Amino acid sequence: MKSQYCGLIAFLVIILSFTNLKAQEFTLTDSKETVSIFYNKGNDAIDSLMANLLAKDIERVCGKKPMVITDFNKLSGNVIFLQLPNYALTKKLKNLKTDDLLGKTEVFSWQFLNQPNAKIKKAFVITGSDARGLAYGVFKLSEQIGVNPWYWWADVPAVKKEKLIIPAQNYLSKTPSVKYRGIFINDEDWGLRPWASNTYDPQLGNIGPKTYEQVFELLLRLKANMIWPAMHPGTKAFFSYPGNLAVAKKFHIVIGTSHAEPMLRNNVDEWDEKTMGNFNYLNNKDKVIDYWKKRVVQSAGNEVIYSMGMRGVHDSGMEGVKNNKEAVPVLEQVMKDQQEMLSTTLKQKEIPQALTLYKEVLGIYDEGLKVPDDITLVWPDDNYGYIRRLNEPKEDNRKGGSGVYYHASYWGRPHDYLWLSTTPPALMREEMVKAYNLKAREIWVLNVGDIKPAEYQTQLFMDMAFDITPFQKSSFVKQHLDNWYTSIFKGSGKAIADIYWKYYLLAYERKPEFMGWSQTEPTTPIKLTAYNHFSYGDEAQNRINQYKELEYEVQFLKKGLPEQLKDAFFELVEYPVSAASNMNKKFIFHDKAVLYGQQGRLSALDYQDSVHNAYQQIEQLTNKYNNSIANAKWNGVMSMAPRKLPVYDEPEIKANQTNFSKEWNIMPEGQTQMLTDTSSLPIIYTTSRQSYFIDIFLIKSEKLTWEISADQKGLVFSENSGVLNKNELHQQRIWIALNPSVNEVKDFMITIKTNEGNKFVRLPVSKMINEQNTFKEKNGLISIFAENYTGIKEGKTKKWEILDGLGYSGKVFSTLPIDGLFALTKDSIVLSYRFVSNSSKKPQVKIYTVPTHPINNQSGLRYAVRIDQGEWQVKTFATEGRSVEWKENVLSNSAEQEIVFNELKSGKHTLQIKPMDPGIMLDRFLITFGEYKSGYSLIAETK
Numbered sequence: 001m002k003s004q005y006c007g008l009i010a011f012l013v014i015i016l017s018f019t020n021l022k023a024q025e026f027t028l029t030d031s032k033e034t035v036s037i038f039y040n041k042g043n044d045a046i047d048s049l050m051a052n053l054l055a056k057d058i059e060r061v062c063g064k065k066p067m068v069i070t071d072f073n074k075l076s077g078n079v080i081f082l083q084l085p086n087y088a089l090t091k092k093l094k095n096l097k098t099d100d101l102l103g104k105t106e107v108f109s110w111q112f113l114n115q116p117n118a119k120i121k122k123a124f125v126i127t128g129s130d131a132r133g134l135a136y137g138v139f140k141l142s143e144q145i146g147v148n149p150w151y152w153w154a155d156v157p158a159v160k161k162e163k164l165i166i167p168a169q170n171y172l173s174k175t176p177s178v179k180y181r182g183i184f185i186n187d188e189d190w191g192l193r194p195w196a197s198n199t200y201d202p203q204l205g206n207i208g209p210k211t212y213e214q215v216f217e218l219l220l221r222l223k224a225n226m227i228w229p230a231m232h233p234g235t236k237a238f239f240s241y242p243g244n245l246a247v248a249k250k251f252h253i254v255i256g257t258s259h260a261e262p263m264l265r266n267n268v269d270e271w272d273e274k275t276m277g278n279f280n281y282l283n284n285k286d287k288v289i290d291y292w293k294k295r296v297v298q299s300a301g302n303e304v305i306y307s308m309g310m311r312g313v314h315d316s317g318m319e320g321v322k323n324n325k326e327a328v329p330v331l332e333q334v335m336k337d338q339q340e341m342l343s344t345t346l347k348q349k350e351i352p353q354a355l356t357l358y359k360e361v362l363g364i365y366d367e368g369l370k371v372p373d374d375i376t377l378v379w380p381d382d383n384y385g386y387i388r389r390l391n392e393p394k395e396d397n398r399k400g401g402s403g404v405y406y407h408a409s410y411w412g413r414p415h416d417y418l419w420l421s422t423t424p425p426a427l428m429r430e431e432m433v434k435a436y437n438l439k440a441r442e443i444w445v446l447n448v449g450d451i452k453p454a455e456y457q458t459q460l461f462m463d464m465a466f467d468i469t470p471f472q473k474s475s476f477v478k479q480h481l482d483n484w485y486t487s488i489f490k491g492s493g494k495a496i497a498d499i500y501w502k503y504y505l506l507a508y509e510r511k512p513e514f515m516g517w518s519q520t521e522p523t524t525p526i527k528l529t530a531y532n533h534f535s536y537g538d539e540a541q542n543r544i545n546q547y548k549e550l551e552y553e554v555q556f557l558k559k560g561l562p563e564q565l566k567d568a569f570f571e572l573v574e575y576p577v578s579a580a581s582n583m584n585k586k587f588i589f590h591d592k593a594v595l596y597g598q599q600g601r602l603s604a605l606d607y608q609d610s611v612h613n614a615y616q617q618i619e620q621l622t623n624k625y626n627n628s629i630a631n632a633k634w635n636g637v638m639s640m641a642p643r644k645l646p647v648y649d650e651p652e653i654k655a656n657q658t659n660f661s662k663e664w665n666i667m668p669e670g671q672t673q674m675l676t677d678t679s680s681l682p683i684i685y686t687t688s689r690q691s692y693f694i695d696i697f698l699i700k701s702e703k704l705t706w707e708i709s710a711d712q713k714g715l716v717f718s719e720n721s722g723v724l725n726k727n728e729l730h731q732q733r734i735w736i737a738l739n740p741s742v743n744e745v746k747d748f749m750i751t752i753k754t755n756e757g758n759k760f761v762r763l764p765v766s767k768m769i770n771e772q773n774t775f776k777e778k779n780g781l782i783s784i785f786a787e788n789y790t791g792i793k794e795g796k797t798k799k800w801e802i803l804d805g806l807g808y809s810g811k812v813f814s815t816l817p818i819d820g821l822f823a824l825t826k827d828s829i830v831l832s833y834r835f836v837s838n839s840s841k842k843p844q845v846k847i848y849t850v851p852t853h854p855i856n857n858q859s860g861l862r863y864a865v866r867i868d869q870g871e872w873q874v875k876t877f878a879t880e881g882r883s884v885e886w887k888e889n890v891l892s893n894s895a896e897q898e899i900v901f902n903e904l905k906s907g908k909h910t911l912q913i914k915p916m917d918p919g920i921m922l923d924r925f926l927i928t929f930g931e932y933k934s935g936y937s938l939i940a941e942t943k
Helices: 008-015 045-062 131-145 192-200 209-221 242-250 285-299 324-346 360-366 425-437 455-466 476-509 539-559 563-598 604-627 884-892
Strands: 025-029 036-038 077-083 108-114 120-128 164-167 180-185 226-228 353-356 376-380 402-407 440-449 664-668 678-680 691-698 703-710 715-717 721-725 731-738 748-754 757-763 781-785 791-793 799-804 811-816 830-837 844-849 862-867 873-876 895-900 907-915 922-928
Touching (some): 025 045, 025 077, 036 045, 045 131, 045 164, 045 242, 077 131, 108 131, 120 131, 131 209, 180 209, 180 455, 192 209, 209 242, 285 324, 324 353, 402 425, 425 440, 425 455, 425 476, 425 799, 440 455, 476 539, 563 604, 691 721, 691 748, 721 731, 781 830, 830 922, 844 862, 907 922
Parallel strands (some): 077 120, 180 440, 376 402, 678 757
Antiparallel strands (some): 108 120, 664 691, 691 731, 703 748, 748 757, 791 830, 811 922, 830 907, 862 873, 862 907
């Protein structure tokens, strides 16, 4: 089955095109009549809820609200019937079938009947195998007539139509791919709670039933079924408000709790140490058991998943034990007692239970913890989108199965990302498809922070959990992004999706929250970024230029949008893109203010102003989000400084312009200081399309007139002359390229002539070796993207796969299928890359991979590398716990390993790499010969 968005646009064209389908169409409303909606009054309350929500949805589209009728005898004309298995309409409607739903879970059908009785002209019967199945069937109709699941949470307006006619095509849904699919509202201190407390539900002053009603409606519209409620200090425990339980029951939402909340207990709000003592199972067992039992009794009327095990009061290790090994017998006794309590209290056979193996609990499990077979094991990611481990074969057939707890928002070390949601769709797809294929299919829960601005990540996650099939093809994730934005912004949707694809790649290289190069727990001050401002065409400025281009495209698209879409556009597109862009400007311009100040540039002061302007832009955007959008509906939901970490502050410029005796100076690319009046640019190669820059800048001079020329023909300058003025233009960047017709290897001497003296720059020229499909050494390095192999070998069962949207290069190479141990000796697969070196030196090969974790404890992250027919050198990028290496990996989304080989003669060679474990994703390689200019971002291929 395609994703719910896959065929949406084409279907809407059919729905709303008003063609002469006659017998194959069903009219919801036209100028003459409006459909009626029927449900059985004596049935489950979900019937009434869905009937009335559907009536409102139809009204949103066409302005006419259908009548909701519960008396079958009063029905006439066209009727939508909502049906559950315990209310069979088969005796009242001719030719109605319900057998297809028997024994199924969360499945629905659509059936269209012509003249099923004397009074009813046409019947559209939506039948659910259970309550949630019925809800999904109703909301599928809502979505296809033009009511987006995010109509309330992202202010997506329904497209107004006078007529609503749908094709009368029967439909039967599939059983969801994952049994329990939900979200965890977390770290809500700066978004959802202040908004709910002060704007949406000020009478309650907290997150309560009114807020959860909107959350639960969204979940059903997304075909989800589970909630881990908000639980941070300051948020009242979910079970504190009886209304929360009532609204969860009304919407048939399953209640679970996080890794820190055993037996549905919110410890930070509910455990009172003064009256209850320590939260310690070893010395305070009776109080703890009584505390848990009361919640079991209270929760008996709702669908719930009991969180098993025990940790500290909040997100910390269990009290009373010194290490993981000591914790094993204690935790085994805890679970034994918990299961006995559940059995004796609830007296039911099937009791959903889960143990989330988060942080130290995974270590305890790996120490040999025996978990009862009917408890679901929930595998965690490392908080940054990389799943820490999945099933081993012995865990595949556990009765309780397994699942995944995944983050799209996080508070903690090495750094939070609570502000913008930038987890790449391609990474989510890769990790969750891997989890599904390794049989983690019982529970999927996504930490969404405050829900906003993680709208798309939430949609993607729930669509995968509901139907994983189309996502098995890696290319579908970009199509899903296109479809989602097109469902909202119609003709502009594809362009918006393209913007976001680039946005995610930029954030994958470095999240906006990580641009201060600081960390937390403990919190450290911001530093200069690792971007190089003086080499590779000024890679720092290149990053700014990419963000500026996205901002330009956003503003261009905004102008063409109808007014009713402007709020949704700001929330879903403009704020995230513009805020991320200005966060990057803030830190990269801060770099330039400091670095240029050290060079004496007068322009350093200009960049101080640019830093301030970027900070102000973020302020203004955030104020607009909270105070203007949707008539200030979202006041308080968006904070530009969660936890008030240093990265969110306006940086203080610690290095102002340094005193210099010179009036002016130049800085050629590749240099950071001018020691004499003559310097040199990097080597430029014939037949290449390279260009280099020279900055001319004022230090103290009031006015500088300049001209640039070369001692021979063959160079192209972006500017040949100009004027710098202290009150206007403080610096000028001149780009220099080689005329394509130049083949002679002869160095150039460039002269910068000014009214205050001259400076000279040598430009060395080298012949480019004309070898097709070969990488060449340039200025001491060779840059290779993994996707551009020159040779490939695949095995009988193992194949290479290119994954779009990952890595700094935007495409990574991985292997399929990911299914246990690699049979390396029998089924080796190899990538080859031909290269030419200019020098006879020891090459250093840097391998960059996506920083995943071994798929389980039987696997690793090893790969082997060799040059020519030399010995294979084996490396691994597996990391331990929260090591320094792991922190650097997740902050940069890149794992770097280096191998030094024996000296190579200049000439042709071949680099080969082969994986020795499953799940390795290769991004890019650098081969360096001695010193080279370090950088942070992607270095252009030397091919």
